[in-house]
Ligand SMILES: [Fe+3]
């Protein structure tokens with residue numbers, strides 16, 4: 001039995017396992033190209049055309065358009081590759097945390113500080 | 118103790134181990150590109166210029182020039198990648214066997230047949 | 235539950251693919267080799283497997299030495315046969331079995347196998363030639379393939395025992411997979427051959443025949459041979475026996491040998507062909 | 514013979530690299546974190562290690578999901594720090610230790626670790642930030658680095674026990690290496706953090722402190738936590754503890770804790786810094 005066979009979800013937490021990796025392959029492949037400056041520029045010039053180049057689904061494209069990080073996770077996005085997308089938008093990990101939790105960035109930061117007390 | 122720690126050589130036989138892999142990295146990297154038709158054509162147009170592109174040593178370049186398979190092995194070539202080089206020259210594995218053993222191709226083939234008797 | 239119905243060993247050398255392309259299977263040179271296959275094709279036609287777990291090695295198409303895994307497992311929906319540089323014909327795309335592949339990967343990592351998981355993979359003659367041999371005319375479209383790739387190109391290579399145990403863990407995964415699938419396992423490559431060095435062309439028939447005997451009922455006895463022993467006794471490419479051991483590990487303890495063929499030479503190789511039914 | 518002199522744990526998050534670039538180490542937000550490092554730098558300056566075995570994970574620079582290894586070991590003469598896409602400054606090339614790297618690989622495969630061997634590798638913040646922290650001003654030019662990369666990006670991931678044993682085997686290799694080298698081991702990443710999901714920002718201070726205690730004298734007690742347990746208790750990125758376990762496996766049974774620091778938050782992370790001398 002793999003630890004992944006446990007069917008109980010962990011609230012607010014995604015397992016990027018085989019199912020998600022299959023689902024998000026094209027999306028993550030696109031985001032992987034963002035290591036490259038030229039790719040980032042090409043994406044910014046025409047986001048949806050760039051998505052099409054990698055065969056993203058409509059759901060994935062919509063989530064890219066909306067900067068919907070939770071939607072991207074649910075569509076198979078891997079946080080490390082998504083970070084390269086949000087990086088293009090100038091968002092750091094605390095901004096991304098705020099988006100996902102629905103908090104303001106200030107509240108999100110305050111929550112982190114509180115965890116240290 | 119790794120099986121590679123045995124210092125006794127096996128006559129006429131090379132171990133493509135870390136030492137050889139380090140030594141032959143550029144040579145094998147060049148040969149790996151020969152999976153690609155365009156790379157093969159570029160090589161054929163100017164062999165030595167293509168070697169320089171991958172930073173081959175003078176010894177490696179000389180062995181390429183001379184179709185010296187044993188020389189290439191000693192310079193760190195891996196037989197599977199070298200096969201892509203000899204393939205460009207239209208040589209199959211029995212031709213390559215004949216070159217390495219110093220036999221004629223007919224004698225080399227006869228030796229193989231004899232092994233089956 | 236998925237069921238492991240049997241195992242097949244076969245050479246995978248490129249010259250076979252070329253002979254098929256040239257339609258020269260019935261010439262004197264090739265006939266004794268290709269004669270080994272009709273009984274296996276018949277068995278496959280009767281048993282109708284859904285999935286092939288295919289042990290092979292990549293000879294420098296997908297993997298370069300920049301990142302060379304010991305074991306890699308394909309989890310892709312499809313695998314592409316591509317230009318290998320020296321003119322072997324490609325074959326149509328090969329269909330994968332994503333779900334079972336991932337289930338195997340989960341089990342392998344749980345069992346402490348440190349695999350490389352591949353969602354995209356070009357496959358070379360090590361995988362394509364066996365498919366051509368088993369399904370003439372490339373009629374393998376109904377078969378789903380799970381590639382299991384073992385490093386045979388660069389030392390250090392894994393031991394026969396490690397590869398056998400890899401197979402054991404894969405068997406555990408298949409037998410716990412909740413779908414009625416019939417699975418057959420291919421061990422490709424080998425037997426004795428040496429492509430490089432002044433000893434090129436070395437073949438060891440007695441050693442090959444011994445391996446074919448042992449693989450049926452006493453595969454563990456082969457553990458005594460280190461990779462170095464294999465190089466010495468079966469030639470520099472002798473470690474391809476690892477793929478046979480992986481295959482044998484997937485089968486149960488007892489198997490029935492339904493068919494065998496051994497022929498020298500095919501290109502530079504001693505070619506062993508076997509059909510083992512799982513008990 | 515080469516000698517393992519000690520181990521260091523450190524966070525490797527990109528924000529640290531940015532803070533170093535911006536020269537804001539002494540600001541109130543960063544000071545409590547950077548204050549953890551001077552004692553370690555002093556120790557490194559005195560002990561003068563020749564080689565660092567550096568456990569890290571690659572967050573999508575060198576490895577994509579097409580081929581994702583569980584364990585990969587660098588054997589290159591040099592590693593390049595490259596653009597990661599979101600603006601962290603690169604650092605000068607990192608020097609490798611080819612010979613010891615290969616010796617480690619030979620031992621690992623012999624010990625049934627199925628590693629991916631890398632002769633060329635771009636290295637990301639997981640490796641570069643720790644070097645920047647230990648050698649301010651990127652004065653690491655005299656140090657040879659052996660990268661040991663553990664998959665923390667895609668499930669299935671290896672267990673804490675497997676990573677510890679990976680470290681044990683690496684220790685065996687180092688201690689049998691016939692050169693007088695002083696080796697230090699870095700376990701980078703962690704501790705609790707969660708980057709993705711509605712639970713993003715989750716940190717578990719008591720769990721982190723427990724891990725820091727156990728890692729010193731009872732690392733095996735941590736084996737009880739599965740990767741799933743780590744996700745649950747230390748957040749989705751909690752499995753980065755694997756790198757600490759690999760480091761601890763390289764050390765001997767008994768170590769002396771010379772220094773520790775723990776600070777929340779650095780970016781979204783509980784940052785643990787430790788210096789363990791090998792007995
Ligand atoms: Fe082969």
Ligand SMILES: [Fe+3]
Nearest residue numbers: 570639702753
């Ligand atoms: Fe990290």
